Amino acid sequence: MLFNSIEYLLFLPLVFIIYWVLKNNYRSQNVLLLVSSYIFYGWWDWRFLSLIIFSSFVDYFIGQKIYRSQEKTVRRNWLRLSLLSNLGLLGVFKYFNFFTDSFADTMLLLGWQVDTVTLSIILPVGISFYTFQTLSYTIDIYRGQFKPTKDMVSFFTYVSFFPQLVAGPIERASNLLPQITAKRTFNPDWFKAGLFQIFIGLFRKVAIADNLGTYVDSVYGNVEIHNSSTLVLATVFYAFQIYFDFAGYSDMAIGSAKLLGFKFNRNFNLPYFSKSITEFWRRWHMSLSFWLRDYLYISLGGNRKGIILTYRNLMLTMLLGGLWHGSSWNFIVWGGIHGIALSLEKYIFTFKENKSFGWIGYFYTFIVVLFSWIFFRTQDIGEALLFCKKIFACNFMAPFIGDINVVINALLMLMLGLLFDLFLAKKDIALEQIGLEFNTLQLATWTSIIILITCLFYSTSENFIYFQF
Amino acid sequence: MTTMHIKSVGKLLALIFIISYTMDKLIYLTLNHIDNKVFTGQSVGKLNHYLSVKDTTDFLVFGSSRANHHFNTKMISNNSFNMGVDGRDIAYFATLIKLLPKNRSQFVLINIDPENVFDQQYDGSDIAPLAIKYHSLKPVADALERAGQYNPLQKIFWSIDYNSKAVGVVMNFLRPKYNYKNYDGYDPLVLNETQKQIRNAKLKMQETIDCPEVYQESKLYVDYLQEIVAFCKKNDKTLLAITSPTYNNPCEKDNTKLAALMEAYDIAYWDYTDFFDDNNSFEWWKDSGHLSKIGADEFTAALARRIKGAYNNDEAMLQRN
Numbered sequence: 001m002l003f004n005s006i007e008y009l010l011f012l013p014l015v016f017i018i019y020w021v022l023k024n025n026y027r028s029q030n031v032l033l034l035v036s037s038y039i040f041y042g043w044w045d046w047r048f049l050s051l052i053i054f055s056s057f058v059d060y061f062i063g064q065k066i067y068r069s070q071e072k073t074v075r076r077n078w079l080r081l082s083l084l085s086n087l088g089l090l091g092v093f094k095y096f097n098f099f100t101d102s103f104a105d106t107m108l109l110l111g112w113q114v115d116t117v118t119l120s121i122i123l124p125v126g127i128s129f130y131t132f133q134t135l136s137y138t139i140d141i142y143r144g145q146f147k148p149t150k151d152m153v154s155f156f157t158y159v160s161f162f163p164q165l166v167a168g169p170i171e172r173a174s175n176l177l178p179q180i181t182a183k184r185t186f187n188p189d190w191f192k193a194g195l196f197q198i199f200i201g202l203f204r205k206v207a208i209a210d211n212l213g214t215y216v217d218s219v220y221g222n223v224e225i226h227n228s229s230t231l232v233l234a235t236v237f238y239a240f241q242i243y244f245d246f247a248g249y250s251d252m253a254i255g256s257a258k259l260l261g262f263k264f265n266r267n268f269n270l271p272y273f274s275k276s277i278t279e280f281w282r283r284w285h286m287s288l289s290f291w292l293r294d295y296l297y298i299s300l301g302g303n304r305k306g307i308i309l310t311y312r313n314l315m316l317t318m319l320l321g322g323l324w325h326g327s328s329w330n331f332i333v334w335g336g337i338h339g340i341a342l343s344l345e346k347y348i349f350t351f352k353e354n355k356s357f358g359w360i361g362y363f364y365t366f367i368v369v370l371f372s373w374i375f376f377r378t379q380d381i382g383e384a385l386l387f388c389k390k391i392f393a394c395n396f397m398a399p400f401i402g403d404i405n406v407v408i409n410a411l412l413m414l415m416l417g418l419l420f421d422l423f424l425a426k427k428d429i430a431l432e433q434i435g436l437e438f439n440t441l442q443l444a445t446w447t448s449i450i451i452l453i454t455c456l457f458y459s460t461s462e463n464f465i466y467f468q469f
Numbered sequence: 470m471t472t473m474h475i476k477s478v479g480k481l482l483a484l485i486f487i488i489s490y491t492m493d494k495l496i497y498l499t500l501n502h503i504d505n506k507v508f509t510g511q512s513v514g515k516l517n518h519y520l521s522v523k524d525t526t527d528f529l530v531f532g533s534s535r536a537n538h539h540f541n542t543k544m545i546s547n548n549s550f551n552m553g554v555d556g557r558d559i560a561y562f563a564t565l566i567k568l569l570p571k572n573r574s575q576f577v578l579i580n581i582d583p584e585n586v587f588d589q590q591y592d593g594s595d596i597a598p599l600a601i602k603y604h605s606l607k608p609v610a611d612a613l614e615r616a617g618q619y620n621p622l623q624k625i626f627w628s629i630d631y632n633s634k635a636v637g638v639v640m641n642f643l644r645p646k647y648n649y650k651n652y653d654g655y656d657p658l659v660l661n662e663t664q665k666q667i668r669n670a671k672l673k674m675q676e677t678i679d680c681p682e683v684y685q686e687s688k689l690y691v692d693y694l695q696e697i698v699a700f701c702k703k704n705d706k707t708l709l710a711i712t713s714p715t716y717n718n719p720c721e722k723d724n725t726k727l728a729a730l731m732e733a734y735d736i737a738y739w740d741y742t743d744f745f746d747d748n749n750s751f752e753w754w755k756d757s758g759h760l761s762k763i764g765a766d767e768f769t770a771a772l773a774r775r776i777k778g779a780y781n782n783d784e785a786m787l788q789r790n
Contacts, residue, residue, distance in 0.1 A: 006621055020470040186470040188477050195481070211633075405512070405637045412636065440477070444484035451489045452496060455626045456635045 001043040003252040004206050011040065016259055026183045030157045033180075033260070040162035041126070048124040051089060056159040058085045059134040063148035063155075066141045075142060082138040086131045093124055098327030126166035128324055130159055132291055137173040139295055146174050154180045163256040167249050169267040169287035176262070184261030189436055192443055194258025196435030199450045200420075201251025208417040209245035210459035211410040212237045218402055220377055228391050230399040238377050239370050240414055243271065246285065254432065266432060270421055275361030277341040277368055278349075292321050314346065315339040330375045330384055337372040413457055490625065497627035500635055501605065503642045508649035510641040511554060513601060513634055518649055519552050524570045526550045530654070531562035532580030538658050538759050539580065539713040541769040545776060546576070551654030558585055560593035563693040564612040567700050576707045576780070579697065583684075583712065583723035583742075586694075586730070591687040594618055603630050657762035658755040669751050672716060676757070680720035686730055698736055707780065709737045714744040714768055716757035739775070744768055 001007050015036045022028045042049050062082045069075045091099075107113070137158075140146035149155050158177045164170075219226055219234035226234075250267035257264050271284035281289045297317040303310040315336070322335020349355040357364055374391075378384040401407050424431060435443060508518045523529070528546035530536050536553025543549060552565060559581070566577060585591065593616040600619055602609040604627050613619040623629040631638065660668060701708040710731055712724065724740055731738035745753050745764070753764030760768060 023470050186474050188474055191478060192481065405633065408636050408640075409633055440481055440484065444481060444488050447485050448489035448492055451485075452492055452626070452628060455493070455622075455629045456496070456631060456633075458632060 001040045003249065003256070004202060007043065011036070012256060012259070019260055020186060023184075023186065027151075027153065029184070030151075030153050030180060033161060034153055034157045037157065037160040037162040037165060041160065041165055044125055044166075051093075051124055051127065052130060052160050052165075053156070055086060055089065055130065055134050056156045058082065059138050059159070060148075060152055060155045062138055063141050064150070066138060067148045079138060079142045083135070086135050090127060090131050093127055095323075095327045102329075129168045129170055130165060132170050132288075132324075133172070134159055136170075136291065136295060137177075140172070140174055146177075149177055149181055151181055161257075161262075163253040163260075163262075164264065167246070167253070168285075169250055169253060169264050170291050171264055171287065172291075175265060179262050186261060190258045190261065190263075192438075192440075193432060193435035194255040196438075196443060196447060197251045197255035197258070197432060199255075199447050199454075200431065200434075201248040201253075201255060203450050203454050204244040204248030204251065204417060206248075206458040206460075207454050208413045209241045209243075209248060211406070211413050211457065212241035212244070214406050214459055215402065215410055216241055216377070219400065223378070223383055223387050223390065226390070226400055227395040227397045228393055229396045231387060231391050233399045235370055235374055235377075237410065237414075239272070239366075239373050240417070242373070242376075243268070244417055251431065266430065269430070270425055272366060272369075273362070273421075273425055274365045275357055275359075276345050276365055277338060278345050279361075280365055280369060281338070281342070288321070288324070292317050292324075296320060310346065311343045314343050318342060325376075329381050330378060333381070333384070334372050334375040337368065337375070341368050409457055409459070416453070493626045493628050497604070497630065500628065500631045500638060504601070504631070504638050507638055507641045507645075509645040509647055509652075510637055512598060513638055514641050514646075514649065515552070515554060515654065516599075516601070518652065518654070519550060519565065520568070522550050523565075523568060524573065526575070528576045528578070529566075529569075530578045530580065531566060533557055533582075535582065535713055535758060536580035537654070537656050538755070539765050539768060540578070540772070541655050541657065541766055543653055543655070544766070544769045545773040549653060551656075553580065553654070554598075556595060557598070558591070558593075558595040559690055559693040559697075560596035560612075560616055560618075561599060563697050564596060564599060564609060566697055566706075567612075568606070568608060569700075569704065569706065571704045574705045574707075576709070577697075577701055578709050578711060580713050581694075581710050581727075583720075583727045586686055586690050586727055587681075587684040587723055588687055588690070589685065591690050593689055593693070600632070601630050601634055603627075605630075655765075657765060658759060659762050660755060664755070665751075668754060668756060671756060672751055672754060676717070676719065678719045680722060684723050684726045686726075691730075691734075694734065694736070698734055709739065709776070711738070711772070712740045712742050714741050714753075714760060714764070716745075716749070716754050718742045739772075741768065741772070744771070 001011060015032070019029055019032055022032060038049055038052075041052065059082055062078050065078045066075050066082075069078065137146070137148075137155075141148050154177065157180050158171075158173060161171075161176070161180075216234050216238045219230055220238070223231070247268040254264045254267070265287060267285060267287050269283040269286065271280055274280040274283055297313055300313040300316060301309055302313060305313075316339075318335040318339030319332055320335070322331040322333070322338075325331040325334070374387050375381075375384045378387055424434070429437070438446060504513060505517070508514045508521070526548055528542060528549035530540045530542055530549070530551040530553055532553045534553065534555035537551060537555065538553070540551050540553065542551045552562065554561070559579075562579065566579075569575060569577070596613060596616050597618045599609050600613060600623070603613060603619060603623055604610070610619075620629050620632075628635075698708065700706070712727070718724070724742055728738060728740060745768075753760055753767065755761045755764075
């Protein structure tokens with residue numbers, strides 16, 4: 001079920017009403033959340049519910065075992081089993097064909113023809129997200145930072161909670177599980193803020209991202225025929241498309257959770273207002289970047305093992321972070337570009353006292369991010385290289401416009417979206433809080449305006465970009 | 470959740486509904502008022518133009534961009550209109566044809582292409598641009614609902630009728646692109662030198678297509694076709710279906726199958742796919758699917774002669790001013 005669908009428009013209020021009718025019994029509320037989350041997921045393909053249930057069961061069981069075990073070796077073995085089962089599922093469903101194909105290609109380069117097995121696999125929606133959630137649970141217990149819950153329903157609800165099930169934010173057990181295992185009380189401020197955030201998210205997704213996407217798709221679908229200016233324009237549009245698409249999704253997720261009395265962490269904080277790539281990763285897809293920092297970078301040794309290993313750890317984290325997005329060399333290159341930029345900045349900042357590039361940092365950051373998006377958006381390395389070659393041919397003639405109405409709508413919506421972000425930056429206020437700035441009449445008026453702009457300018461798109469990851 | 474909470478939630482939701490509903494109607498009425506004065510632009514203006522002339526026009530052409538660019542209707546009848554629009558197909562023009570007056574003799578030419586008739590994926594979504602008339606033309610609303618090509622929220626928020634078109638409507642209202650009174654719907658494709666070079670390069674590349682062994686007509690497409698036939702028979706319309714020329718025709722079997730299908734449904738059908746085969750100069754073309762102005766005029770001249778020869782009884786209608 002998509003957040004921007006009629007089904008969700010009916011689903012959410014229905015869950016909301018029943019949920020708060022059950023206000024005196026949080027266990028019943030959890031059962032409702034679990035059932036509704038499975039319906040939400042099963043709406044897409046009920047067969048893959050078995051994977052979530054399996055993953056939940058394995059980590060529920062292993063979490064208990066790790067906690068109860070006194071011996072370090074036993075605890076480690078249970079953790080290994082958790083990693084193996086979670087990453088094993090991810091490997092089979094997401095990376096099997098990529099690795100076998102890459103292996104065959106490498107062998108071919110060495111002169112050996114290898115017949116590989118290619119599986120016809122559908123990638124289960126959200127598998128990368130809930131796998132990281134369940135992993136964080138067992139790792140935190142292993143590290144002694146978190147106590148496992150004995151309440152199976154609560155744990156299963158944590159793994160499958162519908163607002164964050166298919167595309168995050170990746171909520172850690174330490175933040176979400178205590179909220180699930182405790183009584184929730186209705187907070188009218190959270191309702192106001194959540195409702196407003198849902199509509200802002202909807203506007204960002206269907207009015208901004210999807211309008212930009214129409215132009216982006218038409219250009220990226222025919223790279224060979226476009227000039228440099230068109231390709232640059234399409235990449236700028238894509239940079240904002242993916243931001244508003246994913247930030248919009250996160251807004252709807254966070255807002256939906258708030259209506260039910262749950263507080264998620266922020267996932268985006270005006271990332272294009274960053275003055276360095278380091279800062280960018282503190283503002284972009286924060287739940288993933290912090291996850292990678294805490295469970296991968298630090299596990300690899302972080303910056304505690306000398307400067308060379310720090311750079312290695314940074315590069316490895318970003319390369320694997322890239323691979324997390326999908327089984328393609330493009331994502332690895334994308335992660336590599338960010339890894340190189342982060343390493344360079346780490347090196348440069350060791351000599352700079354204020355650890356900043358100043359205002360020029362805005363341009364530098366945007367250009368690096370923009371360049372990396374080319375690899376993120378193109379279908380394969382060949383297409384990405386062709387794209388770069390055509391841009392650097394410097395054929396800056398008038399850009400392709402196509403349907404003028406599409407471009408005008410996209411620009412108009414982008415302008416509104418950026419103005420709103422500028423307003424948030426200037427006011428230094430989080431989007432999560434903005435709904436609380438208004439009284440009831442003001443909130444209703446602003447929400448109505450957003451609804452009507454969305455009605456006039458929404459564009460249709462099959463999916464959220466991050467569903468594919 | 471206390472009673473006070475329920476009241477505050479209810480108040481907020483009720484206010485949102487009342488304000489958005491009221492503002493929506495104001496926006497819709499304003500845009501509708503503007504829209505009714507817009508007669509330029511392919512998406513909205515041409516549709517309004519058609520609606521304003523459909524009751525008094527003798528010869529009408531319907532179809533996609535191939536109809537739009539291939540039929541210089543003035544060469545066939547002085548009182549004509551070409552309602553071919555880029556990206557539209559039978560769901561769109563069947564709905565428009567059914568808006569024609571009931572008691573006037575008119576000639577209806579539809580351009581149909583075999584690949585569309587035998588496209589099993591055809592879902593009638595080309596009718597969606599008519600959503601702009603959802604609240605102003607009942608037959609259009611019925612057709613959209615039947616095709617499932619409308620947004621259920623449109624019943625509450627009328628401004629969805631103008632979704633993605635509002636800016637275009639306002640721009641064409643403020644600055645019309647052309648004098649619509651001199652426009653008959655035909656948009657000739659005149660190529661500059663660069664376009665000619667691109668065209669030549671593209672046409673030199675031989676496209677290879679795997680032709681299916683079996684062609685099965687789309688049920689939805691045939692349903693619309695039958696509706697057009699029934700409407701035309703009942704309302705004094707002369708219906709002619711044409712497949713206009715294409716640069717190459719790698720799959721000929723679908724043309725034969727389409728001809729048989731048309732005969733079965735008792736529809737006059739002329740296949741001009743290979744019209745230029747004996748002298749297939751690049752000059753006739755804009756690309757492999759679209760004729761240039763020179764090609765369109767050459768093709769329409771031949772078509773006009775044949776129509777006038779075949780439809781003697783309608784000669785008066787074709788010449789009526």
